Amino acid sequence: MSDVTSAELRALMAHVPSVEQVMASAAFVTLAGEFGRAQVLATLRSALDGWRAAALSGCASVGALDLPELTASVERSLHERNRARFRTVFNLTGTVLHTNLGRALLPDTAISAVVAALTRPANLEFDLETGKRGDRDDLIDELMCELTGAEAATVVNNNAAAVLLTLSALASRKEVIVSRGELVEIGGAFRIPDIMSRAGAKLREVGTTNRTHLKDYDEAIGPRTALLMKVHTSNYAINGFTKEVTVSGLAPLSKERGVPIAVDLGSGTLVDLTQWGLPREDTVRETILAGADVVTFSGDKLLGGPQAGLIVGRRDLIAKIKKHPLKRALRVGKLTLAALEPVLQLYRAPELLAERLTTLRLLTRPADAIRAAAERVQPALQRAAAERYTVLVEPMFSQIGSGALPVEVLPSYGLVVRMTDGKRGGRQLLALEKKLREMPRPVIGRVADDALRLDLRCLEAADEAEFVAQLVGPEE
Template sequence: MSDVKGGDGGELRALMARVPSVERVLASAEFEAVIAAYGRTQTLAALRATLDAWRADAQAGRAFVDALSDAQLARTVDAKLAKRTRSNVRSVFNLTGTVLHTNLGRALLPDEAVRAVAEMLTRPANLEFDLDTGARGDRDDLINGLICELTGAEAATVVNNNAAAVLLTLSALAPRREVIVSRGELVEIGGAFRIPDIMSRAGAKLREVGTTNRTHLKDYDEAINAKTALLMKVHCSNYAVSGFTKEVSIAELAPLAKARGLPVAVDLGSGTLVDLAQWGLPREATVRETVAAGADLVTFSGDKLLGGPQAGLIVGRADLVAKIKKHPLKRALRVGKLTLAALESVLRLYRAPETLAERLTTLRLLTRPADAMRLAAERIEPALQRMAGETFTVVSEPMFSQIGSGALPVDVLPSYGLAVRLASGKRAGGQLNRIEKRLRELPRPVLGRIADGALRLDLRCLEEADEAAFIAQLDARDAREDARE
């Protein structure tokens, strides 16, 4: 390229005369593909902006004449429009070691749910139409029977997330009345979701009982008064209290509540429908067990351990669910047809528990064999080393994953992955941040975590079907780096 610097006024005018006609450039063969991809309106605006930027550079003495060729203008405009039109919502490679990562969309849907959502996107459906009677129906009826079958509850309703489920339950059952909760269960989870704040917004009054580490049945009993609306237990979703502790189980609390004419509500958080221990995972109380233990209402998420779309489920006594559904907030918090279609498809998988570990994506990732991840690490290691360069060493090594999204916070899963460290053995500091940034800038961003002086890429969530694409973009980045050098 020839660097053209602006001199006196005559030279600058001559330089500006080199700027081609916009209409002529748009009519050139080089711009046919750009216009076909982005349309004439966007292409015209981007071309004018490119030429204006060139004029500004020319006045500052740093313009390149070669940048005005039709081919180069087409490449520049195409790059600008590609960046401008790229979706802000992008798929990424989750190599953080957290399976249900709140910031990365939590549970991945199985193929059955994806097909069901696609069907709902393209065709009318009986969302609120009873095909048997020909009359208007209730959207909850589409999955109410299935949820009750899997949980043992009398009735169910669905809202857009578990925070909404808790808010709606308290708003419907405890306005201007007291809700008794153990002090050790006043949790705060991601996004500043605090049980006391939710109660306040719902118009309920929090009545704390017990201490942070120990609460007894008599604490609940002594706190009950004429203003009490319900007793509530909250799953400690993102922390654990150990040592000298005591909590009151649902089986203990339910008889007291029944004797005093009060319901027991349980916020189970990332509720699971099956015993995870059968697959070697840490045990978590199921929704069915919670209902059977005496809970009158249970709220839980659809996109955590259940493995479905974002949703909040409320199950329990039919009279209480009916009251909740009549509350005005229910309409504001209800879910649409896409969520219902996905949720129904996921719930149906639970009818065949013998195939659940293969068909439910979340469970498949949680139970992925360590050997499979180790072999993947060995296959990927050379490509990542080439991209990282001689400054770094890339090593396959054991790691520990976590379930995430507040589920079983103190439990970890043996895993395998790749660790990137500074070859000199010194603390990498900003250099690790730079290579982490390079991975985030790939066409499909790669997200790992920096810990203990290394960039760690846990391969639990990189399934074999995506492995070739993962390696290919590492090699493509390496090739681009070589070309620039």
Template sequence: MAKAQAPKSLGALRKLPSVDEVMRHAVAVAAAERFGRSATVAAVREAIAEARASGEADDADAFAAAATARLEKQAEPNLKPVFNLTGTVLHTNLGRALIAEAAVEAATVAMRNAVALEFDLGGGKRGERDELVRDLLCELTGAEDATIVNNNAAAVLLTLNTFAKGKESIVSRGELIEIGGAFRMPDIMSRAGTKLVEIGTTNRTHMKDYVGAIGDSTGLILKVHTSNYRIEGFTKEVPARDLAKLAHEHKVPLVNDLGSGTLVDLTRYGLKHEPTVAEAVAEGADLVTFSGDKLLGGPQTGFIVGRKDLIGKLNKNPMKRALRVDKIRLAMIEATLRLYRDPDRLTQTLPTYRLLARPVKDMQAVAARIVPALKEKLGRNYKVESKPCSSQVGSGAMPVETLPSLAVSIAPVVKGGGRLNALSNALRKLPVPVVGRIEKDALLFDLRCLEDVDGFLANLAKLEAP
């Protein structure tokens, strides 16, 4: 066993101030006012203990300052804002959709006040929280009824458990998706208590496959929109409209899981058409599930819309209570959905569509400001220039679709040596971390999501370039 390292100087240890002496210092007194006396005493003790271990003495001023710095570091939130310059608008690891100002204001009101969450103001009796957004969801989707849970995986889980527990669920092999974090559809089905009946092949599934699988043990037919990947080439799938006819003939529900889900036609923003929720309802699906924090542009939520009798059964499932959303998220959902009543102004009111529809000329103006600042900050060791690039939607939505964009490219003049990784690390350590992407020996800052240029430049000024 190795011996502990002896202090450099016993005389230095004798010069260490006491905790009480440090706590009487004005800086420590101010720290105790900000962070509490107990936390400040603990920070002072830790600072003195480190000095004792190193054998280097210091005065009360230095220990009070060190303790304050330690407390300030501890007080920093773990959930930090970042500059998302990855080129992925709905970045799962960076929080997905930015919330509309109307939704932020609604959440603030809900947090600061008692609200009629489950209270019928008209009758003065207990109400149902889903009623706060039910009418809006029905209006925007054409569905008879609607309910909400905390995400789309929960929506699928609740639906499977309600209608297919102890029964079979028929799914095409080509639709057995895996979503982020290695969560797979078969695993969700297993936890829901239903037996997976996998039909067809990876690339081709026919109506005869469904007909051969359906029977007395069938709980439902599940159609899953492959929103996070595409199978191209020699492919075949059965349209939802045809599946609806089959399901209704056999008196079992057709559930259409749209995944990301959208309430508007994305072609108006220059994107490829994605099935809308209203289209899925009109095609005859008995229930449609979709997310709130992806293409819809709201907070994390799972929606289930469809037949009134089936929604009623979902709401009676005890699991529903475990998956429900709170007042804050409900306030945000309601405010976000109301924005869709004026689809012509979504690029002005909803950040997701503002960023998706952002023209390259706007990014050119941003590049004109930050390229000179980066050149000055990084010096001759790096080549900084703007160049065309491609952005993507993200969060598993429209995986093969890209958006023309503009990036600032930062490339070290001398390749290798880890300089690019060192710079990327330094940028992530800024007060507001900057997250880009490394591609072809260059660090790229995709400018599609950079709107606060002044804030970015002020933040950049604190960079210590490697």
């Protein structure tokens, strides 16, 4: 305030309009009709308070109080305040099942089912045959058993919840035997030992990081042993001088000693992926046939459905899991079930799966088709990036993601942006990457090896025009 005299301040303040007068103007009546009077009023007052603070420091402009300028300022603030935080993006990272970007994309049949569940009442817990209250698990139980060969099934909100519930129901205050090489940590510091502790189970490690033998399990079984547990090693692989006991290798010991086998498949699949040229991954059915008594896996990874944790296995063990108090806390809502059922139904026609299941379609997309897409959109990105950057179409490798087949890669193509002058350009590349993230539909790529890399595996034809349009801009 030292730079503003009292007289100057009074003169400035004389220009502050009446709030009610502004709210009565046609422009603000329109804004109130769109955003509600209370929100518009609060935003207007905030704008005027900001102007007063600027006036005190000598930085205020009287023109900012003119009705058109004030209207534009308040409207910008309202739109920014009401802009959705949850937004769709272009996933050009090269990771198909990207945990941070929502993992699996749902097929059309699942989307239609979710819309119907959002807008109409449904038989979530109502038995249409008896007219009495039903069990929401009944909506998918029969289908899951058909596809996996299990005796019973249940569903919770994610695979971490499935593991927690299984351990809580079957191994509370008892021991669970796990190979040291399978004590994994996945995203968000989710660790198997921590989950066991929260479930009230005691971890009994056997073997070493790289080698575990059947006798290690046999010698560890005692009167308080509740489960023999196998865990899918998400996000890494151990190679070289290694040894592990498979589920089929554990099965005779399990039966002899009367200790069930629980398998956390993590990113479980229901079909043999090798028929589409993808790497080998044990299916849920194979795991059940090998001797697993309980299997947990995700719904939103290789399965290609909504976020969910599926638990299948022996009828008596699943019944015990469903009766545990945690089951209600971890159960899924109607939207998950509405999406999950049509996704599972697609697996009844496996010969059509690569066409109908979005995740599988992306994973099996031919490299030549991806290259053609990159060549089509390259000119638009080059114009948007300007002369200081050079945009080239180059081969690259995609990842499946979300812990599924962690060391496997898929041949792909994409756009690679480098500095035209040949310099490293770290700051400039990060600035361009930020500019793409700030677009109406954010573009998510990755900066690596002195280049901005946009893998186009997940840019399908339906989204290509939108991608190009926002690069080109409305003026063109």
